[in-house]
Amino acid sequence: MTSTMASTKTDHAGGISVLELDGRERGELEALARTLTRAGAGLVDDTGWQARARAESCRLPARLSRTVRAFRHDAGPDGTLTVTNLPVAPELLPATPTVPDSVERGATVPAALAVLLGCELGTVIAYRDEKHGALVQNVVPVPTLAGSQSNGGSVQLEFHTENAFHPHRPDFVGLLCLRPAHEDQVGTQVASIRRARPLLDAATLTVLQEDRFVTEAPPSFRTAELSSPLPVLTGAPEDPDICVDFHATRALDNTAEKALVELREALSAVRQDVVLRPGDMIFVDNRLVVHGRVAFSPRYDGTDRWLHRVFVHLDHRRSRGHRPGDGPVLT
Ligand SMILES: O=C(O)CCC(=O)C(=O)O
Ligand SMILES: [Fe+2]
Structure with missing residues (x-):
């Protein structure tokens, strides 16, 4: 370029x-x-x-x-x-x-x-x-x-x-x-919720908008160890914001866990390598x-x-x- x-x-x-x-x-x-x-x-x-x-x-x-x-x-x-x-x-x-x-x-x-x-x-x-x-x-x-x-x-x-x-x-x-x-082997990967949302069903989207997820701070941050229960998707249901870390975010129940897995799959499906x-x-x-x-x-x-x-x-x-x-x- x-x-x-x-x-x-x-x-x-x-x-x-x-x-x-x-x-x-x-x-x-x-x-x-x-x-x-x-x-x-x-x-x-x-x-x-x-x-x-x-x-x-x-x-x-x-x-x-x-x-x-x-x-x-x-x-x-x-x-x-x-x-x-x-x-x-x-x-x-x-x-x-x-x-x-x-x-x-x-x-x-x-x-x-x-x-x-x-x-x-x-x-x-x-x-x-x-x-x-x-x-x-x-x-x-x-x-x-x-x-x-x-x-x-x-x-x-x-x-x-x-x-x-x-x-x-x-x-x-x-x-x-x-x-x-080296040899262009490393790509940053990006995935937009605007692209991924249409791949998710209504029930999954609803769960992702509920206070059923906690996120850990990295060890370097001297802060409370876990966030309070929060949604992963917030704002306009038809164009939400996303906040998730697939290493640090945990679902609080099985249904929420399944929704998190589906979200990850949808994001992977629309992923772009840069x-x-x-x-x-x-x-x-x-x-x-x-x-x-x-x-x-x-x-x-x-x-x-x-x-x-x-x-x-x-x-x-x-x-x-x-x-x-x-x-x-x-x-
Ligand atoms: O190395 C990259 O492309 C991204 C690493 C990363 O997640 C960051 O620096 O926040
Ligand atoms: Fe990062």
């Missing part, structure tokens, strides 16, 4: 799901990101730098802004937006990190890009108990986490809503590819889409797949009670 031709892929419902930047747009973005590498202390987690990034995000190429805003208004049937041909140069990168909790503190061009696009979509936030509360996080395979259900693992990562247990989970998750997987290339950034609407990843074989030699991840909220004020000091990091 490195062609310089401008293109957009429009799905049948009219939403744009892929936007390929042209050479001019790529150049403009690179200049903007480079300005940010020199701004303030040059540190992403500095609030002054974030204010500057917010201001500079008003200068994104107009077509990109328009597309991001349209996606924010309605994420479409697939609930994802992929922007391609962003100015990422894998040959200039250091080795892919291999340590747990790896984050990007420095305002590098890729970190600035991830924050610039995130700012256009909403407010970029993080969680204190995850990756040290850094706004730009690295998704990389880690030897000691190989078998874990985490972004540092390399076994099949089950479909999940990001931070499903958290009352202020992200509205969007953004993943920017810096370095690709192989990210350097300079591709996917935004997933975390209210409509679950995501996961296929198993893969890392080498841990500095050449493995490397993504930057950002979380976006649409209503910053709503999480104020979870943000000591009114900063961007939630407890």
Whole structure:
């Protein structure tokens, strides 16, 4: 996806799901990101730098802004937006990190890009108990986490809503590819409830809308161990939000368990595999889409797949009670 031709892929419902930047747009973005590498202390987690990034995000190429805003208004049937041909140069990168909790503190061009696009979509936030509360996080395979259900693992990562247990989970998750997987073997997987819902019968949908499910917090979060009983589907019955983690969500009775199995099958049936290339950034609407990843074989030699991840909220004020000091990091 490195062609310089401008293109957009429009799905049948009219939403744009892929936007390929042209050479001019790529150049403009690179200049903007480079300005940010020199701004303030040059540190992403500095609030002054974030204010500057917010201001500079008003200068994104107009077509990109328009597309991001349209996606924010309605994420479409697939609930994802992929922007391609962003100015990422894998040959200039250091080795892919291999340590747990790896984050990007420095305002590098890729970190600035991830924050610039995130700012256009909403407010970029993080969680204190995850990756040290850094706004730009690295998704990389880690030897000691190989078998874990985490972004540092390399076994099949089950479909999940990001931070499903958290009352202020992200509205969007953004993943920017810096370095690709070996032989394109690793795919992020996405599945939208808008696509899966028609495959489910009315009785199953009703059960999924009832308080019959609990979700565990990951061990890293120092929080209550289980959520209170909650539904998996909420909001408009004909176009619900989804919140589930097939590793961490448990049904409270047999009927609810059967509904969860059926939901998983329906999501698998509409699943899409996304192989990210350097300079591709996917935004997933975390209210409509679950995501996961296929198993893969890392080498841990500095050449493995490397993504930057950002979380976006649409209503910053709503999480104020979870943000000591009114900063961007939630407890
Ligand atoms: O590696 C991926 O493609 C996605 C991993 C993941 O679920 C995440 O970073 O939230
Ligand atoms: Fe995730």
